[in-house]
Amino acid sequence: MIDWAPVSGALGVISCAAKGEPAWPPLALFKAMLLSIWHDLSDVKLAEALDDRASFRRFCGFSASEPTPERTAFVRFRKSLATHGLDKALFEQITRQLKSRAIKVKTGTLVDAAIIASASEADDQGRWVKHKGKPAVHGFKAYVGADADTALVEEVAVTPANVNDGRAGLDALPDNPGEVFADSAYRGDHFGDAVRARGGTPRIVATGMWGRDEAETLGRLAAWNQPIHRIRARIEKIFGTWKRSYGLRRMRWRGLAKAAIQIRLTAIAYNMKRSLKIIAAVG
Secondary structure (H helix, E strand, O other), X not given: OOOHHHHHHHHXXXXXXXXXXXXXXXXXXXXXXXXXXHOOOOHHXXXXXXXXXXXXXXXXXXXXXXXXXXXXXXXXXXXXXXXXXXXXXXHHHHHHHHHHHHXXXXXXXXXXXXXXXXXXXXXXXXXXXXXXXXXXXXXXXXXXEEEOOOOOEEEEEEEEOOOOHHHHHHHHOOXXXXXXXXXXXXXXXXXXXXXXXXXXXXXXXXXXXXXXXXXXXXXXXXXXXXHHHHHHOHHHHHHXXXXXXXXXXXXXXXOHHHHHHHHHHHHHHHHHHHHHHHHHHHO
């Protein structure tokens, strides 16, 4: 399903050797990072699993008799990803391949954000945010633009948690998005103009409308909002999978750059699993 050659090429600038030790193949470490997302493993547990599980070794390209990386190799690998800013390039490369297999006709885009708690409240790049009726959270926001039909994630943006959705959400818009479905936080010209500039049509949940009387107004509001809610709800399943199955209930590492790495790795892992299901269904 994936041609790993261009991924390996993008990773070629990375060397993750400790002083005086041979370097681990960057592609093997990247594949190991995907395994850690799929199985919700810490660095320590990932190192143990690679040493013990034949299927993990095969996926990463290690033979049965080879040594496998220790925890510190993954720490150095993430630092190198952040230094070279490779998480975005890797996400775009793999997503482009998956979209060519799974998305036949582009009709619409889902845009939304999820708040992810920081690894520690001492993380000075996270921010506090409070929504009505919910406790305050210190962390980051993951903005996602996903295909409305396949639920494949096409774009990802990551910010501190207190950034305004209507302004940051445009960074999660793909080109030629079609109809863009989003909740009322994305009302306003800033987001709507960005959608239209990319050739799309905004379909944003409305909070009020004009009418001759209350019944007519509420009826018009429901007629506009209900189809948007029905389609937009698909993106909640994406965030639910990330948090429930892929360990994205909170960040594992400190800092905005490493938060972005974790979220984009999660998006890659999710897209690969999702594409398998789509291809199997149509095949």
